[in-house]
Each structure stands twice: as structure tokens, then as C-alpha cells.
Amino acid sequence: MLGKVFRYMRDAVIIFMLTFALLEGSFRLYYYFSPVFIFPDNSDNRFRGKPFDLYFGFMLNSRGFHDTEFQQEQTPGFIRIVGIGDSFVFGAVPVSVQLSDIARRQNEHAKRSTL
Secondary structure (H helix, E strand, O other): OHHHHHHHHHHHHHHHHHHHHHHHHHHHHHHHHOOOOOOOOOOHHHHOOOOOOEEOOEEOOOOOOOOOOOOOOOOOOOEEOOOOOOHHHHOOOOHHHOHHHHHHHHHOOOOOEEO
């Protein structure tokens, strides 16, 4: 009698493990052909938008950032400023009140900084 119970338990564990393995394999196969947010990769690029996509009515630049187009090479005589912060830096607010846009407008007359 006790051997029969262990056999049922063993069969139940095997069925559970096979079901889990098949489910995991099918999810990975689906993700390979159609990536979804449920299985994110560890890259920081997963948060970046698609280039030239619309984000709340604002077109992303060619690199997928919520900003106007900028040069990768630094122009001599210009100082680059990086903004790290909340929604006023990121751009969840209208472009005209973003911290980077306000700084760009204030420094535009000096022609010494680029954001």
C-alpha cells in the first residue's frame, strides 16, 4: 500500500516537471519570435523607445530618446550638460517646461552650451 502512494507521488512530480518544462520552452519559443515585456532582457536599451516613434505626441529622435536631435561628436567650444532627475528632466511634462529646454533657452544667447 505504501509503495503505491510513493508511485503516485513520483508520477505526479514527473508530470508536474514535464508540464513546467514544456510551458517554459513554449514561452521561450514565443518570445524568440515575438518579444514581449513579460520577459525583459537585462539591457538598459529595453527602456529606450523606437526611433522616430510618437511618445505622448512628441516624436522621439533617431536614437530613441525623448529629446530633440543632437550630435554625438562634441563641437569645440561647447560644454555638454547631462540632466539626471525626475519627470521635468525626462520629459513626461511638455517640452517647453522641461529642465533641459529651459537651460537651453537661457544659454542660447551665449552659444556656449548644448544639452
